[in-house]
Amino acid sequence: MPIDQNGDALVEGVSIRRLPKISLHDHLDGALRPATIVELGDAVGLDLPVADADGLGTWIGEQSDSGSLVEYLKTFDLTTAVMQTREGLTRVAREFVEDLAEDGVIYGEVRWAPEQHVGGGLSLEEAVEAVQDGIEEGEDAAERAGRDIRVGQLITAMRHTDRSLEIAKLAVAFRGRGAVGFDIAGPEDGFPPSRLRDAFEYLASEFFPTTVHAGEAAGLDSIRSALVDGRALRLGHGVRIAEDLEVVSRAGEEVLVQFGDLARWVRDREIPLELSPSSNLQTGAIERWGTELGDHPFDLLYQLGFAVTVNVDNRTMSRTSLTRELALLVETFEYDLADLEAFQLNAAAGAFLPVEEREELIELIADGFDR
Template sequence: MNIDQHGDMKVQGVSLRGLPKVSLHDHLDGGVRPATILELAAEANLPTPAKDAGALRGWLDQQADSGSLVEYLKSFDLVTAVLQTEQALTRVAREFVADLAEDGVIYGEVRWAPEQHVAGGLSLDQAVRAVQRGIEEGEDAADAAGQNIRVGQILSAMRQADRSKEIAELAVAYRERGVVGFDIAGPEDGFPASDHRAAFDYLAAEFLPVTVHAGEAAGPASIRSALIDGRALRLGHGVRIAEDLQIIEREGDEVQVQFGDLARWVRDREIPLELSPSSNLHTGASAVWGDELADHPFDLLYQLGFAVTVNVDNRTMSGTSLTRELALLVDTFGYDLDDLEAFQFNAASAAFLPVEEREELVEMIAEGFER
């Protein structure tokens, strides 16, 4: 393995970190720096399971690598507890943008659930404005440092709660003030998109883009509900769409596959899959195929023509970056720069931006890879 301690590697003599990237599935509360968690916890007089950043990162790694989405999500309790003030939300959003810029991201969409950050007395509006303030401060700082980056908010509603219509209305209210889309997150199994049909009907009427966590902790039925009930334009993870594929024959690198109706629809309509390889292993999303990255159906989906994108899901919890995820895929599947460029083109085309701005992203990626 040629991945260095920073998660970087060279492919055809080119450092992956310096290549332009697009990040579509990146949780704000999953990307808070461990040192920041400790400082905010100290300010709020909250106990922590570790006293230094290194030990806390180790604890988070242990919690995340559980093989279960439900257990994985428990590691967020501490982070959510320290993000209950405007100052905290602004700080972590600003640092989040800085970390994206250092990772070579030129466009990112940060998703988070405002309803989880009002326990300390904030209103939903105050929370959204605080995050947007941090994003803009981060963008300004990156620009001053010569780094080109833009970040939009995706507001997530918790699928096990009953505030999705309210969060959908919040997203529409802030669509011209930093919000680019809507999502539902949280425990997937047992909480299908159909539970939130009223929110999705409203968003469709308002023409606000939607992505839905689906095909992570539940299978094809969940993906079907995301597409039909949620009108999802992208699938959050979506890895379990591979369960709707039947391998008829495998000979060397050649695979003959029979598509189910759902898989064929997702492939033929080029519905983007927000795949997060490391996270998928940690949560058990790809466990039916094995517990190693080589077992992940990422390459199968790519070779079959699905619109695959590469994401981190939760940078801190999974101890990763977009650079590291690409490096792991190169090391596992032997991808070259053309493959990595294709993943970024897919992500740019799937961004919740006007078509002119998506075309600009594609041009920036092409120029960056050519250099």
């Protein structure tokens, strides 16, 4: 499927960009416009590897396409460096929302780790307030442009530091003031959710929802810990749940699959998988199955009834958008409008919102796809 210069594509004659979409797994520090990195970098004296915006965008994409999550994460040194002031955080958050709205997203959750943005003297609370100011400015700008969007914060703790309980309390403190959920990010392998059990127990006692990065750089034990220790309501990526599936036989298009207990639990409880196709390729998350998008177990999981959702992970690093991710899946697996609608309905059902607001999203998606 050809993707035009604006990143759009057609399915059944319909613009994917114009379809209403939900974004659940989208990192703030992975979604900066290269031009913004250049401008803010100049202001703080940051030594950039490439001085112009187009060249910098290409450089970040190439560095990210290494097949290693560790190498992939190093590109964030640039983006976080320009997000250490109130002004920088507010601008990046505003542009984040504007870019989502331009891509047809009607609800999004932005995940970011406040502890990584206090190097310029901001407190954790001031950093969250700065991001919330930017989100609201972006929502207002989208409304003036005739687009409706709402974005909530997923306050994130870095799994390899010792501040998870502090960040969990920060997230709960901002409930009703922008924060809708909690996440842990950073190096997954070797840092299971069980290390942060006290934070997750606190969040559970406060009935505050969590999504946990699991099943990306580590396998089934990481997913199990996310569910048991992290009380996760969604799995950040979760692609390696497919390791708990055994294809017993194939007969034409018919595939007989045997479920492990963990996979059956995730499928039967409709725990959303925050799959990010391009990112999963870049970080080597699907290397067990291959190195091409067609090797991704996305379609297997979808056909087996898992609650799959489509996400970008890091728009800048993957040089992508939600429209582009959907177009790539259509091209690879021959999905139609009904399939794309199913992905959005899964995401709406998994959003960290009250049930009434999730039902409103579901109605908006159904109406948008009907039109």
